[in-house]
Amino acid sequence: MKAQELETRMREYESFRSVLIRSDAWTVIRLDGRAFTQFTALRFRKPYDERLRDFIIEATSALMQGFQAIYCYTFSDEISAVFAPGWDLFNRRHEKLISLSAGLVSSVFTHACGEPSHFDSRIWQCERREEVIDYFRWRQCDAARCALHGWCYWTLRQAGLSSETVVDMLAGKNKDEQKALLHQYGIDFDQVPSWQRHGVGLYWEDYAKSGYDPIKAQAVEAERRRIKIQLQLVSGKAYSQFLHDLLLY
Ligand SMILES: Nc1nc2c(ncn2[C@@H]2O[C@H](COP(=O)(O)OP(=O)(O)OP(=O)(O)O)[C@@H](O)[C@H]2O)c(=O)[nH]1
Ligand SMILES: [Mg+2]
Incomplete structure (x- = not known):
């Protein structure tokens, strides 16, 4: 059998190779740590640990830079990264985008943490910028719900x-009831660190x-850019406005 024929025939079985993400839409890649409930159980302080937060921030920065x-x-064990329409990294190949983002985040997190850990990755796309803003509000609401x-x-x-x-005690309790419960233990939820409540x-x-x-x-000044890590994110309508200004393109 000729080598070229074999190559062509074997390539045909790579059936997802030709799947591309849309070029005319906003793209979000979302990653989530696998089985972090078990992974964090004996390694990190509960409910929140600044060490875990900093490992995730390091992995997020690498993704931001690399992609x-x-x-x-980011909050808890998840990361979302957004890209404007027209973004064409890896020629928009779906397989490449999800496997390399998961590989990058998993390796940087593992390196920072010193223990093997891995993340899944998925693609979310939509045409309207307002929907992207709502996407991030959705994730932020989830962060607040999980934190409480x-x-x-x-x-x-x-x-x-x-x-x-x-x-059993927490089943069916709404936000105010949960906050009231925390008050009984001397905790004012609205005063816990912003990064825990808002991501x-x-x-x-x-x-x-x-x-x-x-x-x-002579001395010169050059303009450079760097990643700003915001631990005091605004929330609600102010967050929408913040994203609105940031996602102009
Ligand atoms: N101890 C500790 N746990 C954390 C911290 N941040 C997130 N976690 C835990 O990480 C887990 C993340 O939740 P999920 O992603 O829904 O669950 P998972 O176990 O990772 O399951 P899959 O994502 O489906 O694989 C939760 O159990 C959180 O309590 C932290 O700062 N400290
Ligand atoms: Mg997880």
Whole structure:
């Protein structure tokens, strides 16, 4: 059998090779840590641990840099990165985008944390910028919901109650009831660190870098950009406005 024939025939079985993401839409890549409930159980403080947050931020920064995202958002074990219509990294090949984003985030996270861990990856696309803004509001609402539930769950567990009892106690409780429960333990949920309730945003900022021009023998300033890590994100309508300004393109 000729080598070229074999190559062609074997390539035909790579049936997802030709799947491309849309070029005329906004794209979000979302990654999520696999089985982090077990992974974090004995390794990190509950409900939140700054070390885990910083490992995820490091992985998010690498994704932002490597894939040139406009904006990234992270909370818990998930990361979202957004790209404007026309973005054509890896010729928009779906397989490449999800496998390489998962590979990049998993390797940087593992390196930072020192323990093997991995992430899944998926693509989300839509035509309208307003929908992208709502996407990030949706993720931020989820961050707030998880934070409130996590604080209630672990506060009760640390008070000595069993997992089953706590799950029963929290079933059907609305936001205000959960906050009232935390108050009984001296915790004001609205005062817990912003990054836990609202997540963390990463975006590009310009800054002036001082240098020296040896030919002109004078100090010069060059404009550079770097990743800004925002641990104090606004929420609600102010977050929509923030995203609206950021996602102009
Ligand atoms: N201890 C600790 N756990 C955290 C922290 N941040 C996130 N987690 C946990 O990470 C888990 C993330 O939830 P999920 O992504 O829904 O669950 P998962 O176990 O990763 O399951 P899959 O994503 O379906 O594989 C939750 O159990 C969180 O409590 C943290 O700062 N400290
Ligand atoms: Mg997960």
